Amino acid sequence: MEKLLGLIGDPARVKTPSLLVRLQRNKKASLVWTAMRIWLGIMWLQAGISKLWGAENSAFLHNNGAGVAGFAHGVGAYSWWSLFMHAFVVPNASWIAVTVAFAEFAIGCCLVLGFLTPLAALGSLALLFTYVMSGTASVCAFYALFSIVILATWQTSSWIGVDGLIYGYRQRHEDSRLNRYFDRPISILRVKQSVMTTTDETAAQRDKVSVG
DSSP states (O other), X not given: OHHHHXXXXXXXXXXXXXXXXXXXXXXXXXXXXXXXXXXXXHHHHHHHHHHHTSTTHHHHTSTTTHHHXXXXXXXXXXXXXXXXXXXXXXXXXXXXXXXXXXXXXXXXXXXXXXXXXXXXXXXXXXXXXXXXXXXXXXXXXXHHHHHHHHHHTHHHXXXXXXXXXXXXXXXXXXXXXXXXXXXXXXXXXXXXXXXXXXXXXXXXXXXXXHXX
């Protein structure tokens, strides 16, 4: 293994390109990533609302998931995927249809609010993968591109949102804990003195044992 690492290098030591780092952490660029995140979230919200309360409600929440069953009867991108769709998805279309409807709605809410943004982007990619594999291209590639960008820039794409508020709270909380330590130097000094005293006593006991 060491010879292999010496030949091709250690991947843990590979540095991220500086341009990518700047794009990930630039606060001005975060406005672009945020706009992409909100737009994608709105698209997922529209799809989920249509299935939960709109025109597609009967096909997904009723009629044993007829929308998913009809979708699964199509020709998949690969034969093994078509086999999976016919063997698993069609018999379980009723609960899968409900899951898809609520998943689209939840992903849309999370992306619009900027809450659990990396997980929402991953969920978006997962749904898009199943759609593309099932033979539906449409705007999936465009959605997938946005999802990948949001996931790659999650530090700033989620900055203006609920995630940003959570990160800010955690950072302030960590700072307050550090400040409490700095505000109590006497306590820290006492701890250091007690440790030093214990160390000295241990050393003295060892000397007595060695002399004896």
